Amino acid sequence: MTATRELIDAAPISRLQIRVLIVCIFANMAEGYDILSMSLAVVPLADVWDLTGTQTGVLLAMGPVGMAIGAMVLAPLSDRYGRRSQLIVSLTLITIFIGLSAAAIDMTQLAVFRLLAGVGMGGMLPILTITVGEFAPVSRRPSAIGILSVGFPLGSAVGGAGAAVLLSYTGWQSAFILGAVLTAVVCILVVAAVPETPDFLLAKNTAETRRKLTQVLTQMGIDPDRDIRPSVTNSSSGSHDAGFAIRSSQMVVVALLFLVAVTTYYFSGMWLPKLLVLAGMTTDGGFSGVLVLQLGAAASGLVLAVLSTRFSLFTLITVFAVVSAVLLAAFSVVSSNLVLALVIAPFLGLCQCATSVGVYALVPALFSADNRTAAMGLGIGISRIGMILMPLGVGVLIDMSWRPEAIFQLMIVPTFLSVALVYHLWRSSRHIAFRRPQQVSTGGTAETSDVSA
Secondary structure, eight states, X not given: OHHHHHHHHHSOOXXXXXXXXXXXXXXXXXXXXXXXXXXXXXXXXXXXXXXXXXXHHHHHHHHHXXXXXXXXXXXXXXXXXXXXXXXXXXXXXXXXXXXXXXXXXXXXXXXXXXXXXXXXXXXXXXXXXXXXXXXXXXXXXXXXXXXXXXXXXXHHHHHHHHHHHHHXXXXXXXXXXXXXXXXXXXXXXXXXXXXXXXXXXXXXXXXXXXXXXXXXXXXXXXXXXXXXXOOHHHHTTTOBOOOBOSSSHHHHHHHXXXXXXXXXXXXXXXXXXXXXXXXXXXHHHHHHHHHHHHHXXXXXXXXXXXXXXXXXXXXXXXXXXXXXXXXXXXHHHHTTOHHHHHHHHHHHHHHHHHHHHHHHHHHHHHBOTTTHHHHHHHHHHHHHHHHHHHHHHHHHHHHTTXXXXXXXXXXXXXXXXXXXXXXXXXXXXXXXXXXXXXXXXXXXOOOOBOTTO
């Protein structure tokens, strides 16, 4: 594993790596739209099926319930069967059950189909991150993950704009039909253009996987027979992880950080159209609000990829979280004013999404290769608990006659909690970094954390 990884880290970026990243971005775009599709469809559905706030919350929560199951059950199967095969399985599940959602005749059927589609979504997201990370050089992983994250909000914005046009002329079913078509196209792209990752092939270490590994390395312009010596430069360049364990207090903090960061971001994407309508806007105004929010979020990955080369992920997550809290407070004041809401929404989307993406990028920096997949799946699975409880809770608050501005203000609390959690992880990683020089004096190998990468 070490020699192959060093070959990849030392080689220039190849066309294959770029191709894999682009296809994974398309897959992330499809997932971004698939999740938004329920938020768009629920506005006309609430009138057609006469849904209460609580019933609306149940429909919005079904997808995250399935995603939690998929992240903790389906995604780990990629360690046994491969990243590529499980990615195809996940995309197939999404295509089938998003398509069936358009044929639902009542709330129960739609809830079941959204649950099963969510299983596929939950299985896909960790695998996308792992696939991109295992093809990328270690030093460029944060940037690659940041670029990958652009796909999710971009898919929400572009796909949502198309769905909004369809919804204005057709019924709510068109939102799901569009999602099924887009996901099917992405599944075909994965089958045609994404090979198995080098790390997985080498870990299996059979005659067949060694042959495929040679083919993949050759496609990347790498001579698999080249002899490379481990160097001191590699071990001190900031490309090593902090080495947190799965069974540790740090893992608990990471899981909580996933929970609060992802929940606040999804709150805006899920509930913004409905809350803006309740605040006095038209339905078109509510759609416009969430679309510009996602446009701002689409820029977050690129912003984070650039800034992560100069500032630590801890610093970036903290700053973006604090600004998100300020913008939530401002949004609560202007939520009934379309012009001001559309001005603030893209900046809110950028900061909230950048906070969430920063948390995803922290996992490769905090955990070693032998437990990184488990940490990512566990963090994502736990974050879906917030995505389940949040729409249900907001729906109950709406039925209790809470004003939209009060709900926006309530979400400031978990935003500030993420700052405290990031500070704890920063202290823990510094403690490990201080201990490593002692390992050198006792004959150990010096390593440094890549959390500043």
